[in-house]
Amino acid sequence: MRKDRIGRAAADLVSGSLLLSALPSVPSAVMNTKAADDDYIFHDDFESSTGDWEGRGAASVGKSSNAYSGSGAMLVSGRTDTWNGAQKALSSSTFTAGEEYSFSAYVSCTSSKSVELMLSLQYKDGTETKYDHLATVDSIPDGFVQLANKNYKIPDGATDTFLYVETVSGTGDLIIDDVIAAPAGTAISIVGAAPPVLGDITRDGVIDALDVAASRDGLINGISNKTAAKLADVDQNKQYEVADLVLLQEYVLGKITEFPVVKPAEPEPGERLYSTEEFTEMIAAKVKNSEPNDSHMEKAGVQYGTIKKSSYYSTTCKREKPYVILLPAGYDESKTYPVLYVMHGYWEKETRMITEGNGQMYTRQIIGNAIAEGEAKDMIVVFPYIYSSATQAECSGMDDANNIAYDNFINDLTKDLMPHIEENYSIKTGRENTAITGFSMGGRESLLIGMQRPDLFGYVGAICPAPGVTGTFNWSSDEMPYILFITAGSNDDVVYTTPSGYHDNFTKNGVPHVWHYVQGGAHGDNSIHPHLYNFVRAVFQATT
Numbered sequence: 001m002r003k004d005r006i007g008r009a010a011a012d013l014v015s016g017s018l019l020l021s022a023l024p025s026v027p028s029a030v031m032n033t034k035a036a037d038d039d040y041i042f043h044d045d046f047e048s049s050t051g052d053w054e055g056r057g058a059a060s061v062g063k064s065s066n067a068y069s070g071s072g073a074m075l076v077s078g079r080t081d082t083w084n085g086a087q088k089a090l091s092s093s094t095f096t097a098g099e100e101y102s103f104s105a106y107v108s109c110t111s112s113k114s115v116e117l118m119l120s121l122q123y124k125d126g127t128e129t130k131y132d133h134l135a136t137v138d139s140i141p142d143g144f145v146q147l148a149n150k151n152y153k154i155p156d157g158a159t160d161t162f163l164y165v166e167t168v169s170g171t172g173d174l175i176i177d178d179v180i181a182a183p184a185g186t187a188i189s190i191v192g193a194a195p196p197v198l199g200d201i202t203r204d205g206v207i208d209a210l211d212v213a214a215s216r217d218g219l220i221n222g223i224s225n226k227t228a229a230k231l232a233d234v235d236q237n238k239q240y241e242v243a244d245l246v247l248l249q250e251y252v253l254g255k256i257t258e259f260p261v262v263k264p265a266e267p268e269p270g271e272r273l274y275s276t277e278e279f280t281e282m283i284a285a286k287v288k289n290s291e292p293n294d295s296h297m298e299k300a301g302v303q304y305g306t307i308k309k310s311s312y313y314s315t316t317c318k319r320e321k322p323y324v325i326l327l328p329a330g331y332d333e334s335k336t337y338p339v340l341y342v343m344h345g346y347w348e349k350e351t352r353m354i355t356e357g358n359g360q361m362y363t364r365q366i367i368g369n370a371i372a373e374g375e376a377k378d379m380i381v382v383f384p385y386i387y388s389s390a391t392q393a394e395c396s397g398m399d400d401a402n403n404i405a406y407d408n409f410i411n412d413l414t415k416d417l418m419p420h421i422e423e424n425y426s427i428k429t430g431r432e433n434t435a436i437t438g439f440s441m442g443g444r445e446s447l448l449i450g451m452q453r454p455d456l457f458g459y460v461g462a463i464c465p466a467p468g469v470t471g472t473f474n475w476s477s478d479e480m481p482y483i484l485f486i487t488a489g490s491n492d493d494v495v496y497t498t499p500s501g502y503h504d505n506f507t508k509n510g511v512p513h514v515w516h517y518v519q520g521g522a523h524g525d526n527s528i529h530p531h532l533y534n535f536v537r538a539v540f541q542a543t544t
Contacts, residue, residue: 041094041101041181047072050086053176056164057084058490058517062507066227068106068144068177068203069190076165076174078503078515080289086176087122087164090154097158100184102150107165108175108227109139110281116168119147123158130155136168142227143196144177151184172285198259199248201232212252215245237262270432271544276480280512283483283538287516290526291533295369296362303329304368305381307354312420316412318390323417324350325425326364326381328371333426337380338433338540340459341413342532343442346406346466347395350385353439358524366532376536380425386442388412403468406441410449414456430458432482435539437461439528440495444468447502454479459539461485463531464523467498473511482542484513487531489521514538 044051047070050061055076064075076086095101107117119134132155135147147165154161165176178190199207201214201223214223215232219242223229233240234247236259243262250256274282298304305326314321328337342363344352354363363381370376387395389405396402421427436457438446443465450460451471460481475481484506488499506513516534521527 039182039186041183042179044074044088044179045070045072046074046177050074051088053086053088055084056087056166057081058515058519059084059086060503060507060515061086063510064175066108066175068108068175070177073175073177075507076176077284077507077513078517079167079171079173080517080519081171082167082169084171085164085166085174087162088179090161090163090181092159092161095154095161095181097154097161098156100151100153102148102182102184102186102188103134103152103163103180104146104148104150104182104188104190105165105179106144106146106177106190107139108142108144109167109170109172110175111139111170111172111285113170114138114140115170115172117145117147117174118166118168119149120164120166121152121154121158122160122162122164123155124160125155125157140196142230144175146188148188150182150187170285171287171289173281196227196231198231198234198236199251201228203228203231207248208252212245212249215248219245234259235262236264238264269544270430272482272542273544274542276482277512279482279542280484280514283485283534284514286537287514287534289516289519289530290521291366291530295366295533296529297369298365299369299372302368302372304364305329306331307364310424312417314388314412314416316390316408316416317388317393319393321388321412321417322350322385324354324383325421326354326367326383327425328378328380329368331380331426335378336426336428337378338428338435339421340379340381340435340437340536340539342381342383343386343409343436343438343445344383345438345440345442346398350383352383353442353528354381354383357528361525362529363532366529367536370533370536377540379536379540380421380427382417382421384409384413384417386412386438386445406445407448407468409445410452413449414453418456431456432458432543433540435459435461435535437463437485437531437535438465439463440523441466443499450481450484451475454481458482458542459485459535461487461531461535462499462502463487464489464492464495464521464527465499465502466495467501469502473506473509475511480512483538484511485516485531485535485538486513487516487518487521487527487534489518489523489527491520492523492527494523 058080067073134149386409388408443462
């Protein structure tokens with residue numbers, strides 16, 4: 001019976017003859033409850049750009065399609081502290097110290113737990129910088145909340161004022177939309193998002209003909225707003241389809257009073273569990289600035305992996321090349337394991353990222369503890385010697401000729417090392433089972449290899465990556481890495497702001513990525529260890 005209804009609805013959809021006229025009318029007061037933009041001093045809706053907003057602290061601002069209203073919002077990523085967020089300078093010619101104004105912003109936090117959001121003001125009182133808080137409210141899962149104060153007085157004598165959004169706790173990404181300033185006493189209400197309710201696609205607080213129209217349009221043109229797409233999937237089977245439109249129409253017509261729940265189909269092996277955007281947001285919310293001290297320790301009752309040195313013949317370099325491999329505890333050739341490749345930097349060797357760091361390398365312990373805690377999957381980790389020249393075995397200088405030898409590793413890796421690992425160890429193949437990351441020059445190579453061979457590597461990381469990677473990073477949807485994870489150190493005096501440049505490029509081009517800015521991190525172990533701690537918890541987790 002249900003299939004018949006769906007079939008008829010599908011035919012109606014193709015012909016465009018769904019009878020919206022048969023649905024109850026919607027009062028105009030429900031359809032639009034906000035004041036006109038003419039009543040506002042400014043209204044930043046982020047439909048086309050982030051305007052004059054900028055990142056605060058380590059945070060950066062970019063575009064998001066997960067909007068409160070319309071189709072665009074501002075994404076705030078890379079937060080490493082609660083005060084990191086987004087800010088906008090308030091012109092002293094428009095906003096007068098000692099006067100009252102109405103301010104409002106709609107904010108969502110990617111954290112799975114509720115956190116306190118704050119709308120705040122930074123200003124100078126003479127030479128002293130001070131801070132004031134306009135509004136505080138708890139976030140809600142998968143939804144926006146309003147931060148508003150319709151009678152906020154800018155402190156007397158305040159200069160250099162900045163309006164900004166921050167959190168009381170947590171460093172998850174923020175999504176900000178419809179930031180408004182208006183004359184004092186103005187009550188600001190934007191049609192966009194009441195607390196999420198299945199079927200309320202327009203987020204106006206009621207399920208009505210507008211939602212049916214939005215569902216129909218979404219099936220034809222797609223729904224870019226992720227929250228709206230979830231609300232359109234009224235049978236909760238994780239597929240937005242004609243059946244959802246039929247159910248929504250029947251609900252509005254009063255034929256059903258609740259939406260039936262359809263169990264999602266069991267995922268196939270290797271099938272995505274999350275989109276890149278969803279997985280990136282999930283991982284970013286869990287990232288720790290620095291690894292806990294006990295991640296370095298060998299703990300009672302925990303078995304750790306075995307480190308082995310070996311070599312392979314490189315047809316690219318026409319000689320034997322060394323590598324180090326970390327086999328998981330209890331390695332069993334009757335099982336198969338995903339593989340992570342970890343690359344060293346300029347002048348360094350295959351042992352650098354596993355046994356010979358600036359101080360003591362804790363790679364074996366960090367990975368072993370993550371696996372033992374159930375936060376990472378059993379994996380094989382390969383540490384290659386990445387200098388790849390057919391005419392010399394070692395780097396002889398920091399110049400273009402030697403850079404080419406490092407960049408040539410992509411050929412050595414794909415033609416020689418990966419086939420060798422596949423032949424000699426029990427591994428899982430496919431991009432969903434293969435990850436790559438690297439430090440400094442190895443970070444540059446990881447980005448280059450990830451860009452050039454997205455068919456091979458589903459997880460891409462970089463630690464304090466060296467300069468030299470260009471392009472827009474615009475992977476196709478099928479080639480997009482499950483995760484792109486960039487780590488930088490605040491005290492890096494070797495590559496300086498190069499990683500930030502990559503991060504800005506990703507943000508500008510709308511490439512989802514985790515931006516991990518290590519406070520106090522230098523160009524060495526105290527940036528490498530936190531990256532490995534976080535990265536191994538992300539790899540091989542996005543698919544079944």
